[in-house]
Amino acid sequence: MIVAVFFLIQPLAFQGYAGYSIGLENEKIYNSLFGSLNLSKEEDIYSIYTEFRSNYTFPEESLFYSLDRAVVYLFPYPLTIALGKERVNWGFGMFYSPCDFFNPRYSIFDYERLREGVLMMELGYEWKPSVIQEFVAVLPEDEEGNIKDKIRLGSKLNFFLNNYECFLSGVYYDSNLPVSFGIRKDIFDFILYSESSFEHNGDSLHPSFLLGVNRMLGTQGIVNMEYYYNSKGITEWSDSIPFLSSVTPTPGYTGRHYIYFSTELGKEEGFSAGLYSVFHPLWKAGFVGLNVSYNGFENIIIRGTGIKIVKRGEFSLLPFDYLLGMEIRYYY
Amino acid sequence: MTGEGKYVKLSRNEGNDSMYIIPLLFCLVVNTLTPEALLEKIDNARVPDNYEVQITIKNHLAEDRDIEYTIKALVKKDKGSYFEFTAPAREKGRRFLLIEDNLWMYVPGMSKTIRLSPKDNFMGTDFSNSDMMQSHFGDNYAAQRYEELNGKYLLYLEARTPSVPYKRIEIEVNRSDFTPREVRYYTLSGKLFRRMLLDSIKTFEGEEYPSYMKMENLMIESSFTEATIVSLKKRQDIPNRYFNPLYLKK
Numbered sequence: 126m127i128v129a130v131f132f133l134i135q136p137l138a139f140q141g142y143a144g145y146s147i148g149l150e151n152e153k154i155y156n157s158l159f160g161s162l163n164l165s166k167e168e169d170i171y172s173i174y175t176e177f178r179s180n181y182t183f184p185e186e187s188l189f190y191s192l193d194r195a196v197v198y199l200f201p202y203p204l205t206i207a208l209g210k211e212r213v214n215w216g217f218g219m220f221y222s223p224c225d226f227f228n229p230r231y232s233i234f235d236y237e238r239l240r241e242g243v244l245m246m247e248l249g250y251e252w253k254p255s256v257i258q259e260f261v262a263v264l265p266e267d268e269e270g271n272i273k274d275k276i277r278l279g280s281k282l283n284f285f286l287n288n289y290e291c292f293l294s295g296v297y298y299d300s301n302l303p304v305s306f307g308i309r310k311d312i313f314d315f316i317l318y319s320e321s322s323f324e325h326n327g328d329s330l331h332p333s334f335l336l337g338v339n340r341m342l343g344t345q346g347i348v349n350m351e352y353y354y355n356s357k358g359i360t361e362w363s364d365s366i367p368f369l370s371s372v373t374p375t376p377g378y379t380g381r382h383y384i385y386f387s388t389e390l391g392k393e394e395g396f397s398a399g400l401y402s403v404f405h406p407l408w409k410a411g412f413v414g415l416n417v418s419y420n421g422f423e424n425i426i427i428r429g430t431g432i433k434i435v436k437r438g439e440f441s442l443l444p445f446d447y448l449l450g451m452e453i454r455y456y457y
Numbered sequence: 458m459t460g461e462g463k464y465v466k467l468s469r470n471e472g473n474d475s476m477y478i479i480p481l482l483f484c485l486v487v488n489t490l491t492p493e494a495l496l497e498k499i500d501n502a503r504v505p506d507n508y509e510v511q512i513t514i515k516n517h518l519a520e521d522r523d524i525e526y527t528i529k530a531l532v533k534k535d536k537g538s539y540f541e542f543t544a545p546a547r548e549k550g551r552r553f554l555l556i557e558d559n560l561w562m563y564v565p566g567m568s569k570t571i572r573l574s575p576k577d578n579f580m581g582t583d584f585s586n587s588d589m590m591q592s593h594f595g596d597n598y599a600a601q602r603y604e605e606l607n608g609k610y611l612l613y614l615e616a617r618t619p620s621v622p623y624k625r626i627e628i629e630v631n632r633s634d635f636t637p638r639e640v641r642y643y644t645l646s647g648k649l650f651r652r653m654l655l656d657s658i659k660t661f662e663g664e665e666y667p668s669y670m671k672m673e674n675l676m677i678e679s680s681f682t683e684a685t686i687v688s689l690k691k692r693q694d695i696p697n698r699y700f701n702p703l704y705l706k707k
Binding site: 140163202219237238251254315318340420423424426457 | 536545546547549550556557558559560562565566567568569571572573574575576577578620694696697698700701702703704706707
């Protein structure tokens with residue numbers, strides 16, 4: 126509502142893209158028209174953002190749309206106040222993040238790592254430039270129950286220790302109180318990061334852990350690798366069969382150990398190629414995707430994608446063995 | 458002449474020496490230009506302390522192919538540097554923030570703010586992230602000594618920390634106004650790696666600054682990137698909120 130009022134009285138900047146894609150999945154062809162529109166207004170004391178995505182697929186005639194962001198920020202320094210729908214991304218992990226208790230998980234096939242925001246209210250306070258504290262109340266949309274039961278509260282302290290970027294956080298949800306911490310530093314041109322979370326559930330303590338590294342490669346992208354350990358995950362795939370009869374698992378999240386890898390190599394204008402994969406090293410299961418892009422035309426990217434599933438463990442539940450796609454995207 | 462300062466020739470006087478020597482000594486002290494003072498003058502002549510600037514960057518990919526970016530930057534000397542891409546469309550909204558040696562990037566649509574190394578190339582150009590975003594040499598480099606040659610000063614700088622892209626930098630500046638005209642960047646092994654030429658002195662808000670920079674990568678033949686300042690204005694009122702990695706997306 127507040128966002129709508131702002132939009133009515135303010136001129137807005139806009140940007141986005143539109144495109145068409147065709148895909149082949151187990152000898153079945155699908156087409157889609159997709160687009161994104163971002164509207165924003167930025168002043169020194171406030172800013173407003175909306176991000177909207179849509180995708181129409183045919184011949185199935187299915188329409189997907191998502192208002193990823195609709196948020197107002199106010200900056201009465203040293204305070205920052207945010208209200209609306211926004212991504213609350215805690216933790217340093219690019220794909221896996223043990224400290225993220227607010228968002229739905231990424232799809233393993235989403236190489237762009239797009240994510241819908243959550244209804245939230247946030248208060249940030251800058252104690253000093255290197256020490257900032259955040260308080261947040263989040264209302265996840267996809268959970269049932271009354272607001273009091275669904276709401277998640279958290280606080281995060283961000284600070285620097287001798288150029289080591291650190292955070293310490295605590296979250297309260299559904300009678301759980303997980304605590305987390307993370308650290309990040311650039312070493313020899315690489316960025317190393319790690320984060321851990323500890324959740325006490327009943328009589329047991331559930332740790333999860335992430336170790337990651339990334340490095341920029343020109344304009345085209347980033348090489349990024351992460352190892353994720355989740356003590357809540359199952360160890361043997363056969364153990365999970367009774368569980369699976371009632372719940373469909375999200376591939377890439379049911380086990381204890383995962384390796385995520387993505388990279389892209391290329392020139393600013395011309396061809397570039399990238400690999401991305403999620404792999405369970407003990408089950409020897411996962412998938413690998415290959416992207417080839419051409420961006421020699423102004424504001425246009427043409428991209429071909431191929432994905433191959435290694436169908437073992439949880440990945441055997443996926444309905445296809447491979448996926449081929451081609452898309453053209455125009456940025457405006 | 459190797460310089461730790463200017464030399465003043467004192468002439469003998471038959472009369473009371475002290476009445477001349479004291480003022481002359483005073484002049485000597487006033488006119489002494491230390492390497493540190495020269496570096497400060499160069500930094501001041503290059504850009505103001507706090508400012509907003511519009512820059513176009515042209516990266517030469519091949520003889521007939523260029524890619525051009527347009528950037529709006531906010532710089533506060535005691536806070537950091539904030540860059541936002543305004544063109545081309547596919548890069549619009551990409552943001553960089555440098556605070557001391559820490560650098561972050563935000564890409565619209567992506568959920569997370571990415572941390573980068575200041576030594577990496579800036580968007581695939583011949584500038585490093587640090588070259589582009591660090592306005593003042595004095596933040597990361599210590600002045601060692603300088604020489605005077607052909608109406609110019611040649612100042613030698615050494616890295617204060619190993620986290621910066623270069624071990625050593627040489628700066629040639631005009632003696633008259635301390636405007637830098639050529640900067641040479643050396644690797645850890647002492648090899649000349651990059652060279653930046655500065656030209657087109659223009660007046661912005663009553664003061665003159667070099668508005669054109671050409672960075673050559675001497676390791677790759679014919680590889681260079683040009684940066685041109687389109688507009689520059691001093692701003693004392695830049696909000697502190699821009700210089701916070703948590704608020705890059707806000």
